Amino acid sequence: MSVVQSPKHLAAPPLTIASVPSGHVYVRHLAPLAGHGAVRLPDPDPNRPDRPAGATWWPPVMLDPEWARTAEFDVFHLHFGFDACPPERLDRLTRVLRGRGKPFVFTVHDLRNPHHDDRRLHDEQLDVLVRAADALVTLTPGAAREIEARWDRTAMVVPHPHVVDLPTMSRALAVRPGSRLRPFRVGLHLKSLRANMDPMRILPTLVETVAGLDDTVLQVNCHRDILDADGARRDAELAAWLRREAAAGRLELAVHDYFSDDDLWSYLASLDLSVLPYTFGTHSGWLEACRDLQTTVLAPSCGYYADQGPILDYTNNGDDFDADSLRDAVVHARTERPHLGATVEERTEQQHLVAQAHEDLYREVSG
Structure with a gap:
């Protein structure tokens, strides 16, 4: 599926999203340039989970099933940061989310982890996450085809936004x-x-x-x-x-x-x-x-x-x-x-479409 601009949800209150990690430049550039739309929780400090992390978000506190059990948010959206998480822990996390009725969105950035010589751990992690997700996003049509072939799941294709400001x-x-x-x-x-x-x-x-x-x-x-x-x-x-x-x-x-x-x-x-x-x-x-x-x-x-x-x-x-x-x-x-x-005009228009696609998806999975 490609990005399609949908009607904006102007009257609805903003949704709160637990994005993992929220401070990464990719996630920051999912937000509308005008600053409206979903509110993303700041990454908790790994050393003091009760306060925002600032530049230090690793390891992601939001991946702790106990954090997900008590935190207040509307949608949980995982991007990356789960490299060191055993599949069993990810399974517990998704079960906590399901038990609380919290929608789980997973953006599949990596179908093969570039940091791992052996692909087996990442494949096991993906098996848990892709199957458990209420909605899947990926960045390219080719990746979406591979996801469908491997898991029989459909991923919405939303292009990578600009990285440089x-x-x-x-x-x-x-x-x-x-x-x-x-x-x-x-x-x-x-x-x-x-x-x-x-x-x-x-x-x-x-x-x-x-x-x-x-x-x-x-x-x-x-x-x-x-x-x-x-x-x-x-x-x-x-x-x-x-x-x-x-x-x-x-x-x-x-x-x-x-x-x-x-x-x-x-x-x-x-x-x-x-x-x-x-x-x-x-x-x-x-x-x-x-x-x-x-x-x-x-x-x-x-x-x-x-x-x-x-x-x-x-x-x-x-x-x-x-x-x-x-x-x-x-x-x-x-x-x-x-x-x-890419031109500034192209990236500006793209960020608008990317932000709207995510806003629409969050509204859809939230019911």
Whole structure:
């Protein structure tokens, strides 16, 4: 099902939603820009559940069946944050909600957890949550088809809203034309090497391809924990390879701590092409942030990234990798410089539709 604008419920009092987590940028951008509509409870502080969490919401207190047993809300809406929850605990949570007559909405962001090598735990969690939900939401038609095939459930498709705030988007749009005056910059960010990343599968092809293009730079970023000698997730082979290639001038290497949001937006806006090195996954907020900042995305063929919006793609799915498809996509991005980003007007209209779709859904499940 696609987003359809429905009549607004102007006369009804606002519903109170227990969104997990409510402070995440995705959830914040489900709200109407005008500020009306459903009221989302703040995330409780894990150390003091009686007060709001602020920036610290992990682990989500709302996933505690005892919290759900006593808290006041109209609809419980789970997005993510249940990675470490045993399926049995999630089952108890859904039974508490059902016993109280509280509707349970579940947005299926990840059909495969990008942080888990072994998919079995996530599959077991999904089995509980998808079957128990009174209503399902997902972000792409492809994900909805997989949900129907696996569980015989229909999910409403509501696209991912913007990630970057609209004023920052507007500034990025204004300065993007100036990027043609500098070298074309290809970015690969390895973060802290999530389970679904295999950088050495694609790096040799990226280095070779960029070296053959005029006025083009390959920038590789990663967190200190994978390259520092005492890093908790150090990959010695990757570290040695990256430092050797950087010393030879074949790539620029940036090693740093986690970016703040502002630093991340500045980094993404500095790129012309962001390459995603995933071998499995479902959807990507990184992709959406790139589109907000007019940075072209080159995404793998796994998951449903291509369903999210206009991007370039290459073959990289499980054990299936095609170096030629990666090379061709990078060359295309460099020579054609496609305009695949979202405009402020598009994101503004999209947020209106996304907010209305959620408001209508909450009213429907609330009876």
